[in-house]
Protein backbone atom coordinates (compact mmCIF):
# COMPACT_ATOMS: atom_id res chain seq x y z
CA UNK A 584 0.00 0.00 0.00
CA UNK A 585 2.88 2.36 0.69
CA UNK A 586 6.68 2.31 0.71
CA UNK A 587 8.08 5.35 2.46
CA UNK A 588 11.67 4.31 1.77
CA UNK A 589 11.31 5.33 -1.89
CA UNK A 590 10.48 8.96 -1.21
CA UNK A 591 13.20 9.12 1.43
CA UNK A 592 15.73 7.71 -1.08
CA UNK A 593 14.61 10.18 -3.76
CA UNK A 594 14.88 13.13 -1.35
CA UNK A 595 17.97 11.92 0.48
CA UNK A 596 20.25 14.77 -0.54
CA UNK A 597 17.58 17.41 0.08
CA UNK A 598 16.72 15.97 3.50
CA UNK A 599 20.34 15.56 4.54
CA UNK A 600 20.99 19.20 3.70
CA UNK A 601 17.87 20.31 5.60
CA UNK A 602 18.75 18.32 8.69
CA UNK A 603 22.37 19.45 8.57
CA UNK A 604 21.12 23.04 8.74
CA UNK A 605 19.28 22.16 11.95
CA UNK A 606 22.38 20.54 13.44
CA UNK A 607 24.47 23.55 12.51
CA UNK A 608 21.96 26.05 13.91
CA UNK A 609 21.78 24.54 17.38
CA UNK A 610 18.01 25.24 17.48
CA UNK A 611 15.84 22.17 18.07
CA UNK A 612 12.32 23.51 18.77
CA UNK A 613 10.55 26.70 17.63
CA UNK A 614 13.60 28.00 15.78
CA UNK A 615 14.30 29.41 12.32
CA UNK A 616 13.16 26.31 10.36
CA UNK A 617 9.82 26.36 12.15
CA UNK A 618 9.37 30.08 11.44
CA UNK A 619 10.32 29.71 7.77
CA UNK A 620 8.03 26.74 7.29
CA UNK A 621 5.05 28.49 8.90
CA UNK A 622 5.62 31.40 6.52
CA UNK A 623 6.10 29.20 3.45
CA UNK A 624 2.96 27.16 4.14
CA UNK A 625 0.88 30.28 4.79
CA UNK A 626 2.02 31.67 1.45
CA UNK A 627 1.32 28.36 -0.30
CA UNK A 628 -2.21 28.16 1.15
CA UNK A 629 -2.93 31.86 0.70
CA UNK A 630 -3.80 32.36 4.38
CA UNK A 631 -2.35 34.88 6.80
CA UNK A 632 -1.37 32.59 9.69
CA UNK A 633 -0.02 29.04 10.04
CA UNK A 634 0.90 27.56 13.42
CA UNK A 635 2.98 24.38 13.54
CA UNK A 636 1.94 21.73 16.06
CA UNK A 637 2.91 18.16 16.90
CA UNK A 638 0.25 16.24 14.93
CA UNK A 639 -2.91 16.53 12.87
CA UNK A 640 -5.01 15.37 15.79
CA UNK A 641 -3.49 18.04 18.04
CA UNK A 642 -4.17 20.61 15.33
CA UNK A 643 -7.84 19.59 15.32
CA UNK A 644 -8.05 19.69 19.11
CA UNK A 645 -6.59 23.20 19.34
CA UNK A 646 -8.61 24.51 16.38
CA UNK A 647 -11.86 23.17 17.86
CA UNK A 648 -11.05 24.68 21.28
CA UNK A 649 -10.44 28.08 19.73
CA UNK A 650 -13.42 27.92 17.39
CA UNK A 651 -16.09 26.83 19.89
CA UNK A 652 -18.31 29.82 20.69
CA UNK A 653 -18.97 30.61 24.35
CA UNK A 654 -21.87 28.59 25.75
CA UNK A 655 -21.96 25.88 23.08
CA UNK A 656 -20.95 22.32 23.76
CA UNK A 657 -21.08 20.16 20.67
CA UNK A 658 -19.11 19.45 17.51
CA UNK A 659 -20.85 18.18 14.37
CA UNK A 660 -18.72 15.93 12.17
CA UNK A 661 -18.91 13.23 9.54
CA UNK A 662 -18.57 9.68 10.86
CA UNK A 663 -16.65 8.30 7.88
CA UNK A 664 -13.33 10.09 8.28
CA UNK A 665 -11.26 7.87 10.53
CA UNK A 666 -12.31 9.19 13.93
CA UNK A 667 -9.67 11.92 14.23
CA UNK A 668 -12.17 14.76 14.67
CA UNK A 669 -14.02 12.75 17.30
CA UNK A 670 -10.83 12.03 19.24
CA UNK A 671 -9.85 15.70 19.07
CA UNK A 672 -13.28 17.07 20.02
CA UNK A 673 -13.54 14.76 23.00
CA UNK A 674 -10.05 15.67 24.18
CA UNK A 675 -11.08 19.32 23.86
CA UNK A 676 -13.93 18.53 26.25
CA UNK A 677 -16.88 18.65 23.84
CA UNK A 678 -19.63 16.29 22.75
CA UNK A 679 -19.75 15.01 19.18
CA UNK A 680 -22.74 14.45 16.97
CA UNK A 681 -22.70 13.17 13.39
CA UNK A 682 -24.46 14.03 10.15
CA UNK A 683 -24.56 11.78 7.09
CA UNK A 684 -22.34 12.37 4.07
CA UNK A 685 -23.37 13.11 0.54
CA UNK A 686 -23.43 10.13 -1.85
CA UNK A 687 -21.19 11.81 -4.45
CA UNK A 688 -18.54 13.70 -2.44
CA UNK A 689 -18.55 11.40 0.61
CA UNK A 690 -18.39 14.66 2.62
CA UNK A 691 -20.85 16.69 4.66
CA UNK A 692 -22.87 19.19 2.62
CA UNK A 693 -25.28 22.01 3.35
CA UNK A 694 -28.14 19.59 2.72
CA UNK A 695 -26.83 16.78 4.93
CA UNK A 696 -26.10 19.02 7.93
CA UNK A 697 -29.03 21.44 7.91
CA UNK A 698 -31.39 19.27 9.98
CA UNK A 699 -28.61 18.54 12.48
CA UNK A 700 -27.75 22.16 13.35
CA UNK A 701 -29.31 22.27 16.82
CA UNK A 702 -28.62 25.13 19.23
CA UNK A 703 -25.83 23.26 21.07
CA UNK A 704 -23.68 22.85 17.92
CA UNK A 705 -20.83 25.37 17.95
CA UNK A 706 -18.37 23.87 15.48
CA UNK A 707 -18.75 21.85 12.28
CA UNK A 708 -15.67 19.90 11.20
CA UNK A 709 -15.47 19.30 7.45
CA UNK A 710 -13.04 16.60 6.40
CA UNK A 711 -12.01 16.88 2.75
CA UNK A 712 -11.99 13.11 2.42
CA UNK A 713 -9.53 11.15 0.27
CA UNK A 714 -8.08 14.38 -1.16
CA UNK A 715 -11.29 15.96 -2.40
CA UNK A 716 -11.63 19.65 -1.53
CA UNK A 717 -15.39 19.54 -1.29
CA UNK A 718 -17.31 22.65 -2.31
CA UNK A 719 -18.16 24.23 1.06
CA UNK A 720 -19.00 27.87 0.29
CA UNK A 721 -22.73 27.36 0.95
CA UNK A 722 -22.09 25.23 4.02
CA UNK A 723 -19.84 27.86 5.59
CA UNK A 724 -22.45 30.58 4.93
CA UNK A 725 -25.20 28.45 6.48
CA UNK A 726 -23.08 27.81 9.59
CA UNK A 727 -22.12 31.47 9.98
CA UNK A 728 -25.78 32.53 9.80
CA UNK A 729 -26.28 30.45 12.94
CA UNK A 730 -23.14 31.50 14.79
CA UNK A 731 -21.45 28.17 14.09
CA UNK A 732 -17.75 28.00 13.18
CA UNK A 733 -16.29 25.74 10.53
CA UNK A 734 -13.01 23.85 10.92
CA UNK A 735 -11.65 22.25 7.75
CA UNK A 736 -9.63 19.06 8.22
CA UNK A 737 -7.19 19.13 5.30
CA UNK A 738 -5.00 16.22 6.44
CA UNK A 739 -5.87 14.38 3.20
CA UNK A 740 -6.31 17.40 0.94
CA UNK A 741 -3.24 19.61 1.24
CA UNK A 742 -2.58 21.32 -2.09
CA UNK A 743 -6.15 20.97 -3.36
CA UNK A 744 -7.50 24.18 -4.92
CA UNK A 745 -10.66 25.73 -6.27
CA UNK A 746 -10.82 29.07 -8.07
CA UNK A 747 -12.01 30.66 -4.78
CA UNK A 748 -9.03 29.36 -2.79
CA UNK A 749 -6.98 26.47 -1.46
CA UNK A 750 -8.14 23.74 0.91
CA UNK A 751 -7.72 25.29 4.32
CA UNK A 752 -8.72 28.82 3.33
CA UNK A 753 -12.51 28.44 3.51
CA UNK A 754 -13.21 27.67 7.16
CA UNK A 755 -12.68 29.79 10.27
CA UNK A 756 -9.66 27.59 10.93
CA UNK A 757 -8.17 24.61 9.14
CA UNK A 758 -5.88 21.80 10.15
CA UNK A 759 -3.49 19.43 8.48
CA UNK A 760 -1.23 16.51 9.34
CA UNK A 761 2.31 15.79 8.22
CA UNK A 762 2.18 12.12 9.20
CA UNK A 763 4.66 10.41 6.86
CA UNK A 764 2.03 8.86 4.55
CA UNK A 765 0.21 12.15 3.92
CA UNK A 766 0.69 14.06 0.67
CA UNK A 767 3.17 16.34 2.47
CA UNK A 768 4.89 14.02 4.92
CA UNK A 769 7.51 14.60 7.61
CA UNK A 770 9.93 11.97 8.93
CA UNK A 771 7.84 11.65 12.05
CA UNK A 772 4.77 13.39 13.43
CA UNK A 773 3.71 16.95 12.74
CA UNK A 774 0.68 19.07 12.03
CA UNK A 775 -0.47 22.65 11.52
CA UNK A 776 -3.40 24.99 12.05
CA UNK A 777 -4.11 27.69 9.46
CA UNK A 778 -6.41 30.70 9.73
CA UNK A 779 -7.02 34.21 8.41
CA UNK A 780 -8.19 35.32 11.86
CA UNK A 781 -5.37 36.96 13.85
CA UNK A 782 -7.12 36.46 17.20
CA UNK A 783 -7.62 32.74 16.55
CA UNK A 784 -3.98 32.42 15.47
CA UNK A 785 -2.76 34.10 18.65
CA UNK A 786 -4.89 31.78 20.77
CA UNK A 787 -3.66 28.62 19.00
CA UNK A 788 -0.09 29.86 19.45
CA UNK A 789 -0.71 30.19 23.18
CA UNK A 790 -2.54 26.87 23.52
CA UNK A 791 0.16 24.84 21.78
CA UNK A 792 2.57 25.91 24.54
CA UNK A 793 0.83 25.55 27.92
CA UNK A 794 -1.44 28.56 27.41
CA UNK A 795 1.56 30.86 27.81
CA UNK A 796 1.28 34.47 26.77
CA UNK A 797 5.00 34.77 27.51
CA UNK A 798 7.48 32.50 29.22
CA UNK A 799 5.98 30.88 32.32
CA UNK A 800 2.88 33.12 32.25
CA UNK A 801 -0.30 31.15 31.63
CA UNK A 802 -2.94 33.44 30.12
CA UNK A 803 -5.63 31.01 28.93
CA UNK A 804 -7.01 27.65 30.00
CA UNK A 805 -6.75 24.48 27.95
CA UNK A 806 -3.06 24.70 27.07
CA UNK A 807 -1.08 21.74 25.79
CA UNK A 808 2.45 20.97 24.76
CA UNK A 809 2.25 20.54 21.01
CA UNK A 810 5.15 21.97 19.01
CA UNK A 811 6.54 21.25 15.56
CA UNK A 812 10.23 20.51 16.03
CA UNK A 813 13.04 21.95 13.90
CA UNK A 814 13.97 18.67 12.16
CA UNK A 815 10.38 18.11 10.95
CA UNK A 816 9.99 21.76 9.98
CA UNK A 817 13.22 21.60 7.93
CA UNK A 818 12.08 18.39 6.22
CA UNK A 819 8.69 19.92 5.39
CA UNK A 820 10.23 23.16 4.14
CA UNK A 821 12.47 21.11 1.82
CA UNK A 822 9.57 18.99 0.56
CA UNK A 823 6.90 21.66 0.10
CA UNK A 824 8.13 22.73 -3.37
CA UNK A 825 7.55 19.16 -4.67
CA UNK A 826 3.99 18.89 -3.42
CA UNK A 827 2.15 20.01 -6.56
CA UNK A 828 4.14 17.66 -8.84
CA UNK A 829 3.62 14.72 -6.49
CA UNK A 830 -0.11 15.48 -6.32
CA UNK A 831 -0.18 15.43 -10.15
CA UNK A 832 1.39 11.99 -10.13
CA UNK A 833 -1.21 10.77 -7.63
CA UNK A 834 -4.05 12.03 -9.85
CA UNK A 835 -2.48 10.27 -12.83
CA UNK A 836 -2.33 6.97 -10.92
CA UNK A 837 -6.03 7.17 -10.06
CA UNK A 838 -6.88 8.04 -13.67
CA UNK A 839 -5.21 4.76 -14.75
CA UNK A 840 -7.29 2.80 -12.23
CA UNK A 841 -10.52 4.54 -13.27
CA UNK A 842 -9.85 3.63 -16.92
CA UNK A 843 -9.01 0.01 -16.03
CA UNK A 844 -12.19 -0.34 -13.95
CA UNK A 845 -14.57 0.99 -16.63
CA UNK A 846 -17.41 -1.47 -17.22
CA UNK A 847 -16.33 -3.75 -14.35
CA UNK A 848 -17.67 -4.31 -10.84
CA UNK A 849 -15.39 -1.77 -9.15
CA UNK A 850 -16.35 1.91 -9.08
CA UNK A 851 -13.04 3.74 -8.61
CA UNK A 852 -13.72 7.26 -7.36
CA UNK A 853 -12.24 9.74 -9.83
CA UNK A 854 -9.71 12.40 -8.81
CA UNK A 855 -9.83 14.84 -11.69
CA UNK A 856 -8.93 18.51 -11.39
CA UNK A 857 -7.06 20.74 -9.01
CA UNK A 858 -9.66 20.38 -6.28
CA UNK A 859 -8.67 16.72 -5.78
CA UNK A 860 -5.18 15.70 -4.65
CA UNK A 861 -5.78 11.95 -4.80
CA UNK A 862 -4.62 11.11 -1.29
CA UNK A 863 -6.20 7.66 -1.51
CA UNK A 864 -7.43 5.59 -4.46
CA UNK A 865 -10.78 4.44 -3.14
CA UNK A 866 -13.16 2.10 -4.95
CA UNK A 867 -16.65 0.93 -4.09
CA UNK A 868 -18.02 -2.56 -4.59
CA UNK A 869 -20.84 -4.60 -3.10
CA UNK A 870 -18.60 -7.71 -3.43
CA UNK A 871 -15.68 -6.42 -1.40
CA UNK A 872 -14.30 -9.65 0.08
CA UNK A 873 -14.36 -11.42 -3.28
CA UNK A 874 -12.75 -8.44 -5.05
CA UNK A 875 -10.01 -8.12 -2.43
CA UNK A 876 -9.32 -11.84 -2.84
CA UNK A 877 -8.87 -11.59 -6.62
CA UNK A 878 -6.67 -8.50 -6.30
CA UNK A 879 -4.53 -10.27 -3.68
CA UNK A 880 -4.09 -13.24 -6.05
CA UNK A 881 -2.69 -10.76 -8.55
CA UNK A 882 -0.25 -9.46 -5.96
CA UNK A 883 -2.17 -6.26 -5.20
CA UNK A 884 -2.63 -5.31 -1.57
CA UNK A 885 -5.67 -3.30 -0.51
CA UNK A 886 -6.85 -1.62 2.66
CA UNK A 887 -10.13 -0.18 3.99
CA UNK A 888 -10.48 3.52 4.83
CA UNK A 889 -12.36 3.30 7.13
CA UNK A 890 -14.05 0.06 8.20
CA UNK A 891 -15.95 1.27 11.29
CA UNK A 892 -17.81 4.61 11.26
CA UNK A 893 -17.30 6.76 14.35
CA UNK A 894 -20.85 6.29 15.64
CA UNK A 895 -20.28 2.52 15.71
CA UNK A 896 -16.88 2.62 17.47
CA UNK A 897 -17.27 1.15 20.96
CA UNK A 898 -14.55 3.46 22.29
CA UNK A 899 -16.39 6.59 21.17
CA UNK A 900 -19.56 5.60 22.97
CA UNK A 901 -21.80 7.72 20.71
CA UNK A 902 -25.57 8.01 21.02
CA UNK A 903 -27.39 5.98 18.31
CA UNK A 904 -27.37 7.59 14.85
CA UNK A 905 -28.86 6.55 11.55
CA UNK A 906 -26.39 7.42 8.78
CA UNK A 907 -27.32 5.30 5.74
CA UNK A 908 -24.73 6.64 3.27
CA UNK A 909 -21.94 6.49 5.83
CA UNK A 910 -22.83 2.92 6.74
CA UNK A 911 -23.13 1.79 3.12
CA UNK A 912 -19.71 3.26 2.19
CA UNK A 913 -18.05 1.64 5.20
CA UNK A 914 -19.27 -1.73 3.93
CA UNK A 915 -18.28 -1.16 0.29
CA UNK A 916 -15.07 0.84 0.15
CA UNK A 917 -11.60 -0.46 -0.45
CA UNK A 918 -8.36 1.40 -1.12
CA UNK A 919 -5.90 0.54 -3.88
CA UNK A 920 -2.18 1.35 -3.72
CA UNK A 921 -1.69 5.07 -4.41
CA UNK A 922 1.53 6.89 -3.61
CA UNK A 923 3.64 8.93 -6.02
CA UNK A 924 6.65 6.60 -5.92
CA UNK A 925 4.72 3.61 -7.33
CA UNK A 926 6.49 2.57 -10.54
CA UNK A 927 4.67 2.58 -13.89
CA UNK A 928 5.09 -1.20 -13.89
CA UNK A 929 3.42 -1.56 -10.51
CA UNK A 930 0.56 0.66 -11.65
CA UNK A 931 0.12 -1.61 -14.68
CA UNK A 932 0.01 -4.64 -12.37
CA UNK A 933 -2.81 -3.02 -10.40
CA UNK A 934 -4.65 -2.16 -13.65
CA UNK A 935 -4.34 -5.74 -14.91
CA UNK A 936 -5.70 -7.03 -11.62
CA UNK A 937 -8.64 -4.60 -11.87
CA UNK A 938 -9.38 -5.79 -15.44
CA UNK A 939 -9.28 -9.43 -14.24
CA UNK A 940 -12.35 -8.65 -12.11
CA UNK A 941 -14.62 -7.99 -15.07
Ligand SMILES: *Cc1c(COP(=O)(O)O)cnc(C)c1O
Nearest residue numbers: 638639640667738739760761762
Ligand atom coordinates in the same frame (compact mmCIF):
# COMPACT_ATOMS: atom_id res chain seq x y z
C1 LIG B 1 -4.13 11.49 9.32
C2 LIG B 1 -5.35 12.25 9.58
C3 LIG B 1 -5.52 12.99 10.76
C4 LIG B 1 -4.61 12.88 11.94
O1 LIG B 1 -3.31 13.24 11.76
P1 LIG B 1 -2.19 12.75 12.79
O2 LIG B 1 -1.02 13.60 12.41
O3 LIG B 1 -1.95 11.30 12.55
O4 LIG B 1 -2.67 13.02 14.17
C5 LIG B 1 -6.65 13.78 10.89
N1 LIG B 1 -7.59 13.81 9.93
C6 LIG B 1 -7.48 13.09 8.81
C7 LIG B 1 -8.56 13.20 7.77
C8 LIG B 1 -6.37 12.29 8.59
O5 LIG B 1 -6.29 11.57 7.45
